[in-house]
Structure formats: C-alpha cells, structure tokens
Amino acid sequence: MKTPRAMIASFDTPGGLLHAAEEVRDKGYTRFDCHSSFPIHGMDDAMGLKRSPLGFIVGGMAVLGAVVGMGLQGWVTTVDYPLIFSGKPLWSWQAYIIITFAMLVLFGAFGTVLGMLFLNRLPRWHHPLFTSDRFASVTDDGFFISIEADDPKFDPEQTAAFLASIGGKDIETIEGEAR
Amino acid sequence: MIQFDSSTFTLSRTGSLQRIFLVSGVIGLALSVVAWFADSQHLYQSYLVAFAFWTTLALGMLFFTMLHHVTGAVWGLVIRRSSEAMMTVFPLLLLFFIPVVIGSHDLFHWTHEEAVREDFLLQWKAPYLNFTFFVVRGVLFFAVWIALAVFLNRYSLAQDTGADPGAARRMRYLSAAGIVLYAISSTFAAFDWLMSLEPHWYSTIFGVYIFVGGFLAALTFMTLFFLFLRSKGAMGNVVTREHYHDLGRMIFAFTVFWAYIAGSQYFLIWYANIPEETSWFLTRWNDGWKTVSLVIIIFHFAVPFVVLVFHSTKQNLKVLGTVAGILLVMHYVDMYWIVMPNFTENVQLSWMDLVTFVGIGGLVMWRFIIRYARSPLVPVKDPKLRQSIEHRV
Known part of the structure; x- marks a missing residue:
C-alpha cells in the first residue's frame, strides 16, 4: 500500500x-x-x-585503537612471549608508541568512515x-x-x-x- | 589609555604602554648588570634562556608572516601586522647577542682550548665549533632575518599607500625564498646557541624542535596580544571569534607537532641507547629536572591537547587565552630546561632569570609596540582585507 x-x-x-x-x-x-x-x-x-556528533565517535574509536595497540604489544612482550630486546625491560612502552599511534589513527579513520555512513543512515538502496x-x-x-x-x-x-x-x-x- | 579608531584602523595614545615596557626593560637590564658583578656565570646562563625565548618568539613571528604570504591565506590578514611588527626587533636582538658572545667562555665548553686539546670529539668538531666561526655564523643568521624583516615590512607598508600594486606578489616571492633561508639559519642557530651547550651531544631534529617551539610561542603570543587589545576595546570587531578559532586550531595543530618532534627526538635516542646521546636525557631525568620534564610533558602537550581537541573550547576566548598563556610560559620553561641542566645538577631558580627576561623582553616589547602602533593595524589597501574581516569557516 x-x-x-x-x-x-x-x-x-x-x-x-x-x-x-x-x-x-x-x-x-x-x-x-x-x-x-x-x-x-x-x-x-x-x-x-x-x-x-561524528567527532565523538572518532575520538572514542581513536582512544580504543590506542588501548588495543598498546595492550596488544604489552601483552605479547610481557605475558605471551617475553623476550628481552637490546637489554631493555620487557615492558618497554616507548617502543610501543609508534604502533599505538598508528592504531589510534587507523581506528580513528574507521570511526570516521563508518560513523559517517551510520549517521547518514547509509547504505540505503532507494x-x-x-x-x-x-x-x-x-x-x-x-x-x-x-x-x-x-x-x-x-x-x-x-x-x-x-x-x-x-x-x-x-x-x-x-x-x-x-x- | 589606548585608543583605537575603527575607521582608519589606527592605534593612538600607546605612550604609557611604551613607557612601561621601556622602563621595565631598562630596569631589568640594569639589574642584570648588577647580577653580572654578583655571579657572572649564572647571569650568562639566565641571560641565554631569556635570549633564546625572545629570539625564538621573533623567529616564530617571521615564519608566520612568510607562511602567510606563501600560502596566500586570507584569515590571518587582520593579525599579520603584529607579526610584521615583531620582526623589527631583530636588530635589537643582534645587540642582545653580544653578551652571549662575550659570555661564551662561561657558556660553551667547546670554547675552552685546554678542553678541546684533550677531547677527540671536540677536536673533530673544531672546524665548525670554534669561536670565530661561531660569531660569524651568528651575525650571518641575524643578517638573513633582518633582511627578510626589512623587505617584508617595506613592501607591506608600500601596499598601504596604494603606490605599489606589485607588493603582494613581491612579498610572496620573497617569502618563498625566505622560508628556505629561514629553515637553514634557524636550524643552525639552534645548533649553535642551544645544542652546542653540550658539545658531545647531537640531535639532528633539534632545529625543528626549537622552530616549532618558537612558532607555537608566536601563535600564543598573538592570541594573548589580541585578547589584550580586545580588553582595551581595540580591534574587537576586526579580529573576531572566527580568527581566534583559527588561532586555536593552529595552536592545537602545533602543540601536537611539537609533541611529535619532541617524542621523535626522545624515541630515537632511547632506542639507539648510545651513551653520548642518552646522557642529555639522563641529566634531565634526575632530581628536580625530572619534575621539570614532567611539567613540560603535561603542560606543553597533554593539557593543551585535551582542552583544545574540542570544537567549542577553541572558540571560547577565556579557555583559549588560558591555554595560550600556559603554552607561552611553557616555552620559557622549555628553553630553561634545554639550557640550565648543562650547568646545574638540580633546579636552581634565581632572581637573575627574572631580570634578564624582563630586561630583554621589556625592550623587545617596547620596540614591538612602537612599530605596531605606527601604521594602520591591518593592511588597509589589501584587496582581501574585507574578506579577511568577514572570514567565516
């Protein structure tokens, strides 16, 4: 109808x-x-x-990405497969910063694109x-x-x-x- | 006290303001002379911090002007006269460079011939790090900056009379070449005056670090200066919330960039773990210096980042002004943190830090105000002026 x-x-x-x-x-x-x-x-x-409100979605995703990035490396190098690299402590957070930052940007980018689609109620076919x-x-x-x-x-x-x-x-x- | 004519964009009755700066500057310098008799070594150290602060600020202003011309930006047209005015202090700063030369024996370890004789690395670096070449380079840097400042100012003022239709194009071309000269000169100036305090240590990114700090100082200085004018009823409807918003965005961006450069510098040295490189950071992670380091990390990056990341805070003049104030103070702390740990094991605040800062700063500000108030506060004949005043994102 x-x-x-x-x-x-x-x-x-x-x-x-x-x-x-x-x-x-x-x-x-x-x-x-x-x-x-x-x-x-x-x-x-x-x-x-x-x-x-897209900025807040991106911000939330970025923080999540940073936590995931730092957590992943920290867990691997201290719990799952502890290895000493160049005499540095197992928990060498400085070394994780780059990947943490990259994950922050990556998740932020996902948040931007997917959040934009969501807020625009896309995808819709007609x-x-x-x-x-x-x-x-x-x-x-x-x-x-x-x-x-x-x-x-x-x-x-x-x-x-x-x-x-x-x-x-x-x-x-x-x-x-x-x- | 200050009077602003919004039809001609002119500032008048700045006499009392000039007097305040001139008098405080002269008093500061007089007390610095007293300090020289008390403890010349410590005086030179405090003096170098103040000299570095004001020179990097003026360099940041020079960069802002050139960046503005090269990109053809419209929004900053209404505040460009302030950065142009600050560029005129370079001759004064050249005078203030003389005490650094005179005190070089107290400041720079590599000037001690007996130390160089016993030190392979210093001998290796002697073709660059020697007194004559140091002075020649210093004069050369200032020659570049003064020349850029003089010509950029001259073209800009010629534009006001309408007599020179090619002024905008000339400023753009000069700025394009000027930015290259600026990059080279400011990098080596940073190496000479700040990095060579610890002549064994080196960091190739150090020049960028000093440049970003200075540019950030220039942005925050302009924010505070225009907020000051606004509170005196001047330029309020010329420099609008939109312009502050843009300044806020620039400050935010360069706070992040500063942290990125500072982080990269630390990260590479931490990773390679070579003693002659790590010692620089180790001295800054001992006793009181550790507190200063943490203060810089928190207030030069973390706090401004968290506050300015939001859309609304960059437009809120009170919040923006507070953050700009914090960052400008942090630039001084940063200079202090670079210079002082080379000489003292622990933080040793002294009245000499204050008098040298006021002494150089008073005269710099005095010159700045004179030049700023002498011509219209905006380029009145620039075809993009109206667009700049009404600028909205």
Missing part, C-alpha cells in the same frame, strides 16, 4: 533555497532536508542543524524521493526542499500551502511503500 512519504518544493536559486530553509526551520519543522547539486554556504545555520521525475534535476540545476511525512507538524494541505507561501514551486507529494 502506498502512503505519502514526503512533500517536495523546488526553488529557482540557491539564495531562495537558503531563505526557504530558514522559513521552514522557523515554522518548527524538524524532519526536512535541502537538496542541491553543490554545497551552499550558511546552509547548516539556515536549516538549524546542530554540529555533527529513497521514495527518487520516484519523482522532477526531483532528478537536483543533480543538475534544481534546488529542492523536502519535508518528511512523519514530521510531527506535517499536514498534507497546510504544508503544501506553507511551501507555496515561501516561494516553493512544483509542490509534489511523494508516495512510497508504508514503512
């Missing part, structure tokens, strides 16, 4: 999209997105987006927005705002009227499989 999933409106210019985003934000919508083929300066503020023919121009010269149907403020008629009032054109309801 198909149900409304989102409503899109197109805008002519990046500036128009930016101002429309501010209007949508101020109206109290929370589940909406702006689409353009290039990044628009100031869009984060206009949409009222908060800072991405989105109802792609059923709209008009929306395809977003990769070329189109600027769109989409408001999700599960936004608490979403109302088929009022939202359409609101999008028209802030300069949106070609307002279209996107239907998709019910979740």
Whole structure:
C-alpha cells in the first residue's frame, strides 16, 4: 500500500533555497532536508542543524585503537612471549608508541568512515524521493526542499500551502511503500 | 589609555604602554648588570634562556608572516601586522647577542682550548665549533632575518599607500625564498646557541624542535596580544571569534607537532641507547629536572591537547587565552630546561632569570609596540582585507 512519504518544493536559486530553509526551520519543522547539486554556504545555520556528533565517535574509536595497540604489544612482550630486546625491560612502552599511534589513527579513520555512513543512515538502496521525475534535476540545476511525512507538524494541505507561501514551486507529494 | 579608531584602523595614545615596557626593560637590564658583578656565570646562563625565548618568539613571528604570504591565506590578514611588527626587533636582538658572545667562555665548553686539546670529539668538531666561526655564523643568521624583516615590512607598508600594486606578489616571492633561508639559519642557530651547550651531544631534529617551539610561542603570543587589545576595546570587531578559532586550531595543530618532534627526538635516542646521546636525557631525568620534564610533558602537550581537541573550547576566548598563556610560559620553561641542566645538577631558580627576561623582553616589547602602533593595524589597501574581516569557516 502506498502512503505519502514526503512533500517536495523546488526553488529557482540557491539564495531562495537558503531563505526557504530558514522559513521552514522557523515554522518548527524538524524532519526536512535541502537538496542541491553543490554545497551552499550558511546552509547548516539556515536549516538549524546542530554540529555533527561524528567527532565523538572518532575520538572514542581513536582512544580504543590506542588501548588495543598498546595492550596488544604489552601483552605479547610481557605475558605471551617475553623476550628481552637490546637489554631493555620487557615492558618497554616507548617502543610501543609508534604502533599505538598508528592504531589510534587507523581506528580513528574507521570511526570516521563508518560513523559517517551510520549517521547518514547509509547504505540505503532507494529513497521514495527518487520516484519523482522532477526531483532528478537536483543533480543538475534544481534546488529542492523536502519535508518528511512523519514530521510531527506535517499536514498534507497546510504544508503544501506553507511551501507555496515561501516561494516553493512544483509542490509534489511523494508516495512510497508504508514503512 | 589606548585608543583605537575603527575607521582608519589606527592605534593612538600607546605612550604609557611604551613607557612601561621601556622602563621595565631598562630596569631589568640594569639589574642584570648588577647580577653580572654578583655571579657572572649564572647571569650568562639566565641571560641565554631569556635570549633564546625572545629570539625564538621573533623567529616564530617571521615564519608566520612568510607562511602567510606563501600560502596566500586570507584569515590571518587582520593579525599579520603584529607579526610584521615583531620582526623589527631583530636588530635589537643582534645587540642582545653580544653578551652571549662575550659570555661564551662561561657558556660553551667547546670554547675552552685546554678542553678541546684533550677531547677527540671536540677536536673533530673544531672546524665548525670554534669561536670565530661561531660569531660569524651568528651575525650571518641575524643578517638573513633582518633582511627578510626589512623587505617584508617595506613592501607591506608600500601596499598601504596604494603606490605599489606589485607588493603582494613581491612579498610572496620573497617569502618563498625566505622560508628556505629561514629553515637553514634557524636550524643552525639552534645548533649553535642551544645544542652546542653540550658539545658531545647531537640531535639532528633539534632545529625543528626549537622552530616549532618558537612558532607555537608566536601563535600564543598573538592570541594573548589580541585578547589584550580586545580588553582595551581595540580591534574587537576586526579580529573576531572566527580568527581566534583559527588561532586555536593552529595552536592545537602545533602543540601536537611539537609533541611529535619532541617524542621523535626522545624515541630515537632511547632506542639507539648510545651513551653520548642518552646522557642529555639522563641529566634531565634526575632530581628536580625530572619534575621539570614532567611539567613540560603535561603542560606543553597533554593539557593543551585535551582542552583544545574540542570544537567549542577553541572558540571560547577565556579557555583559549588560558591555554595560550600556559603554552607561552611553557616555552620559557622549555628553553630553561634545554639550557640550565648543562650547568646545574638540580633546579636552581634565581632572581637573575627574572631580570634578564624582563630586561630583554621589556625592550623587545617596547620596540614591538612602537612599530605596531605606527601604521594602520591591518593592511588597509589589501584587496582581501574585507574578506579577511568577514572570514567565516
């Protein structure tokens, strides 16, 4: 069964999209997105987006990597297979720093990529927005705002009227499989 | 006391500030002379620490200016005049180099002929480490720095009148060549004035270590200086939170880089375990010096790293100012930690450390303020100025 999933409106210019985003934000919508083929300066503020929590994921992973790196070498050289190298103590933490650092960077990089995918809800193979023919121009010269149907403020008629009032054109309801 | 005209970007009524620095500098130097009669040997040691601190700071400022030109950075345009102003202290520092030359017999073991005669390594190094060549090199280093400072300042001021449309390009070309000269001269200056205090010891990364410390000192100095101006109601809407954020990022990056270089230096020496190399670190891991070493590790790296790693702290002027203050103090401690353990078994704080620091620093700051207030505080005719003031990431 198909149900409304989102409503899109197109805008002519990046500036128009930016101002429309501010209007949508101020109206109290929370589940909406702006689409353009290039990044628009100031869009984060206009949409009222908060800072991405990605840094904390990366930081956590980096610390984990350092602990794993140091722990692995420490365990091998002191417990599992103790060997004396060049007269230095078994627990020679200085020698482990390089691999610890490398593991920190490696885990941090994993955290960055995987965390980014997770926060962007990727991978996903399809989105109802792609059923709209008009929306395809977003990769070329189109600027769109989409408001999700599960936004608490979403109302088929009022939202359409609101999008028209802030300069949106070609307002279209996107239907998709019910979740 | 200070007055700022935001339409012409000029600073006026800095007279009392200049007087404070001049008077404290002269008093500091006068007391240093007194100290010379009391204990000339200790005075020279304290003096070298202060000299190293202020020279590396000025070198950091020179590097900042050149880096800025070479990369064509926009954000730092509004603070570049401060680094340009600090470059004008090199002639003064050349004068302050004279006592180092005079005191070289008390400072540098390799100047003792009888010691060199009995020491194979010192004989081996004598073609480089001898008094004449030491002085010639010192003068040469200063000649390079003074020349770069003079021309970079001249072009920059010529730009203000609008009479020289090619100034920006000339500054860029000069900086590109200047950075190479700077790398060579500052590396060997670090070898000469600081590393050769222990002439048997060597570390090829030492020049980078001193350079990073100086550059970090320059970044923290500028942060504190502009926070000071801001508190006096000057430049507040020119150097904005965005610029402090950028300074914070630079400080963070170079704190990490400093730790990376310091760690590499330690790591290689620890790994190879050759006595003539490890002795340098062993003396710094004894008694009171161990405390100083730990203080440097904690406050020159660990604390600034943990604090500045977050996005919000780099934008918080109070936090950023505090960290910058800590790091600037740590740069002095770092210089102290490099110089002093060569002479004393244990930490021996002395009033001479203070008077030499104030003596050199007072005059350096006096010269800096004079030059900074003499011209507009930003390059007013630079086409990128507006972009720099409104700069946002």
